Amino acid sequence: MNKEELISEEAATDRPAVNISSVERDTGLSKDALRVWERRYGFPQPYRDAHGERIYPSDQVDKLRLLKRLLDQGHRPSKVIHKSLEDLTALCAEAETPTHSAEVESLLALVRTHDSVQLRQTLTQILLRDGLRRFVVEVAVPLNRAVGNAWMRGEIAVFEEHLYTEQMQSLMRNAIASVQLRGHSPRVLLTTLPTEQHGMGLLMVEALLTLEGVYCVPLGVETPATDIVAAALAHDVDIVALSFSAAFPARLATSSVRELRDLLPPEISLWVGGDGMLRARTPGDGVEVLRSLEGVLGALGEWRARLAD
Amino acid sequence: MNKEELISEEAATDRPAVNISSVERDTGLSKDALRVWERRYGFPQPYRDAHGERIYPSDQVDKLRLLKRLLDQGHRPSKVIHKSLEDLTALCAEAETPTHSAEVESLLALVRTHDSVQLRQTLTQILLRDGLRRFVVEVAVPLNRAVGNAWMRGEIAVFEEHLYTEQMQSLMRNAIASVQLRGHSPRVLLTTLPTEQHGMGLLMVEALLTLEGVYCVPLGVETPATDIVAAALAHDVDIVALSFSAAFPARLATSSVRELRDLLPPEISLWVGGDGMLRARTPGDGVEVLRSLEGVLGALGEWRARLAD
DNA sequence: GTCGGATAATGTCTAGGACAAAGTCTGGGC
DNA sequence: GCCCAGACTTTGTCCTAGACATTATCCGAC
Structure with a gap:
């Protein structure tokens, strides 16, 4: 696929370095935290532009995203901030419960290949087959978690996660509305x-x-x-x-x-x-x-x- | 209504003073902007707590919210920052196009009285009567605008606006899903x-x-x-x-x-x-x-x- | 083992200063 | 009268660096 190649190339190389506001948006770490980490731990270490303003290369932003995730899991900055990207990814993976049913696994594959038509159809079928309650507990919850983990590991793109969220929300709202009060x-x-x-x-x-x-x-x-x-x-x-x-x-x-x-x-x-x-x-x-x-x-x-x- | 009174009293008097993070969240003005306005224009002028940190009383937060709205409309801070709350409200009202149909007006009344059951029912009826296209153009758009304006004038509470948004979104998603592709x-x-x-x-x-x-x-x-x-x-x-x-x-x-x-x-x-x-x-x-x-x-x-x- | 207090780690606040980007004014040419 | 360029003003966001409250962690005592 020509287009697929274009996308991965884009993701791998062409990503531009960004300013501190963008990093705050993309990682959820406050500007204050980013500056004080730089002062205290020496990471991140952004370049500076002509005016002395911080410019973060994309690999540092990737690491920051991962760090934020680990902090949310209860890790402490000083303990993890100097680890390599690989170590951090491994650490994230530890916390995961990889108990997906085969069905959830196949749904995750549909998210990965952004086959939105098939995804929606399959979800709807499962919903009709199992009923809303089983659908929520056995499909929606584990699939949400699986998508979150896959996104964190960089296995699925932001836009794939966005589209999944949108479709799942739409499905759930429809189901809720159609329940007779x-x-x-x-x-x-x-x-x-x-x-x-x-x-x-x-x-x-x-x-x-x-x-x-x-x-x-x-x-x-x-x-x-x-x-x-x-x-x-x-x-x-x-x-x-x-x-x-x-x-x-x-x-x-x-x-x-x-x-x-x-x-x-x-x-x-x-x-x-x-x-x-x-x-x-x-x-x-x-x-x-x-x-x-x-x-x-x-x-x-x-x-x-x-x-x- | 006893409860109605309780709510307005709550809104009028009991609201606590808050720190700069809360003001940033509630108004959409950055911490930097809040501090630099204080330095340059003398407004806002928050109290300080025991550690010298800013504490904003609720009436100043109200004015800041209004100011943000006016800036979004293209006004400049120095021109409006020293006006009274009444003047600012009047200024906001100027920009409005008060062309509501009677139907939109009655829907707005339902939002105001948080009669969510009746609101949902009426919206559904109009949707079925007029079709999705007319519903969107003639009801959803003007009602959105009317709710936004009413919220800005303080005529409806945040939670009423939230519930309205949730219901309208739900309705629209259902309608979209039921359109045969x-x-x-x-x-x-x-x-x-x-x-x-x-x-x-x-x-x-x-x-x-x-x-x-x-x-x-x-x-x-x-x-x-x-x-x-x-x-x-x-x-x-x-x-x-x-x-x-x-x-x-x-x-x-x-x-x-x-x-x-x-x-x-x-x-x-x-x-x-x-x-x-x-x-x-x-x-x-x-x-x-x-x-x-x-x-x-x-x-x-x-x-x-x-x-x- | 568990509790309390000392110590370390951490995020958010503070103060001004600086500067670029965008808006506004002004004067000259047509 | 109209329009454009250049000067000036306004405004938001960035900068540094210090302080401190709060929360974890450690360590000794019971």
């Missing part, structure tokens, strides 16, 4: 806190809850704490559910959950979940930490049992 | 550049194009330029279409569009649109600037006519 209790508000832009977890929870006859108020992502409280009161919800991805700073997660808990009326439950909550310390009383997607159903059962008392 | 040409890639997080415009364009038998590759938001090129080649598209909201820095828009145009093969067309393109200077040859959503259909007609030659 059977019940109306409890009422659950779904959202993330500011800076948390990953909404896929919310959609998966919304799917499971809607199937169980729960009334969901989906607020999308990045709702400030005061607005969550206002929305919870306005929509008279019983439960507020928040999702945190691994990229969310662990300490911020704990403190802002605590803060939200104090702002919310005590009779409204607060559920938190997502990869970002696995590393965070427990945020204290009155907060239910869900350690897996299935945990949502357990918590729902408990809530209903408590209501029955 | 009739044709497959041209092939159009849809996305935004990094930092541009508003994807509603893309969805509206996707809806119109899909109705016309166009094959769309929706990449969601924030795709880096090099990945857009890679995706365009991999999916063999004829056209790349980008959307810019008013919040996108005008100069960045022009320069990055120019840059992308130079990276893309000349036989691939580049279409750009959205409120952010109305202020930007024309990015030069080989770029089609769409000044309205209907412009998309015009450009499509031209493309097909050229193909027929």
